[in-house]
Amino acid sequence: MAASTPFQDPQFLKSEQYRDSRNLDARAELHRRFSTAVTPWHKWVFQQLNLQPSSRILECGCGPGWLWRNNLDALPPGCHITLTDLSDGMVAEAQAVLAVSDHDFQFRPADIQDLPFANDSFDVVIANHMLYHVPDRAQALAEVRRVLAENGRFYAATNGRRHMQELWQIGEGLFPDTAVPLTELRAERGIGSFQLENGMEQLTAVFPHVTRLLYEDGLEVTEADPLIAYLRSTFLMQNKTALTQEKEAQLRRKLQEQINRDGTIHITKETGLFVSW
Numbered sequence: 001m002a003a004s005t006p007f008q009d010p011q012f013l014k015s016e017q018y019r020d021s022r023n024l025d026a027r028a029e030l031h032r033r034f035s036t037a038v039t040p041w042h043k044w045v046f047q048q049l050n051l052q053p054s055s056r057i058l059e060c061g062c063g064p065g066w067l068w069r070n071n072l073d074a075l076p077p078g079c080h081i082t083l084t085d086l087s088d089g090m091v092a093e094a095q096a097v098l099a100v101s102d103h104d105f106q107f108r109p110a111d112i113q114d115l116p117f118a119n120d121s122f123d124v125v126i127a128n129h130m131l132y133h134v135p136d137r138a139q140a141l142a143e144v145r146r147v148l149a150e151n152g153r154f155y156a157a158t159n160g161r162r163h164m165q166e167l168w169q170i171g172e173g174l175f176p177d178t179a180v181p182l183t184e185l186r187a188e189r190g191i192g193s194f195q196l197e198n199g200m201e202q203l204t205a206v207f208p209h210v211t212r213l214l215y216e217d218g219l220e221v222t223e224a225d226p227l228i229a230y231l232r233s234t235f236l237m238q239n240k241t242a243l244t245q246e247k248e249a250q251l252r253r254k255l256q257e258q259i260n261r262d263g264t265i266h267i268t269k270e271t272g273l274f275v276s277w
């Protein structure tokens with residue numbers, strides 16, 4: 001299926017946005033430093049997995065392997081973990097860090113729409129913040145169902161419609177009359193294609209049981225630069241010339257004024273995890 005937005009264009013995803021972890025890291029940095037959550041995101045997700053010894057686990061769209069790097073000490077013995085991603089660069093980064101672990105990690109570039117694994121080969125499949133990048137989700141979910149064992153579970157994390165809304169408003173304010181593809185980013189076939197609001201109906205088409213767990217969080221940001229770095233890393237800024245030095249200076253002034261006035265910039269977060277079986 002052809003992608004109608006860069007957000008779901010495999011070539012763009014592999015060779016630009018997720019060629020390596022730099023863009024993802026700029027965004028994660030904002031969350032790491034200014035989150036109000038009690039438990040960090042990757043620890044919370046890991047706790048929900050409730051892994052058992054010797055589980056066979058597949059992560060699709062693993063990125064640089066943060067879910068595992070942050071939870072190595074809590075991994076039960078004997079688990080077999082296969083990490084896959086569309087991007088060779090992401091798989092290589094995950095491998096560089098995790099291959100030294102004593103646990104059984106396997107690494108392989110793979111598209112979730114065409115998984116190179118036999119039927120019934122995993123007890124747990126994870127898709128953390130990646131299904132909205134997949135043009136043919138029905139095909140991806142059929143593949144997940146196929147490789148999952150009879151009593152297996154599928155964990156799919158995503159965001160809600162209002163996630164980071166204040167940041168997008170700031171972005172939109174910067175470009176009131178240019179054709180920066182912000183609207184595309186938020187359009188139904190882009191980031192909106194798999195969200196907390198519409199994921200349930202897509203999953204129940206494939207799995208008899210689906211529940212949704214919400215992660216409580218928000219951001220209280222007290223520095224302008226991490227917000228600018230976040231915006232720079234996004235699809236909004238795929239045309240890197242859009243955020244000129246002048247625009248950036250204007251943005252920094254505006255953010256700093258708000259921080260000086262209010263002490264913080266509040267950013268809404270809406271994030272959660274669907275569990276399907």
Ligand SMILES: C[S@@+](CC[C@H](N)C(=O)[O-])C[C@H]1O[C@@H](n2cnc3c(N)ncnc32)[C@H](O)[C@@H]1O
Nearest residue numbers: 018061062063085086087111112128129130133
């Ligand atoms: C937002 S990142 C999330 C990374 C990681 N799961 C995490 O949460 O830290 C999305 C990841 O999905 C990968 N991806 C996008 N489309 C994919 C597809 N069709 N199959 C497998 N991976 C894909 C990207 O290359 C990227 O590494």
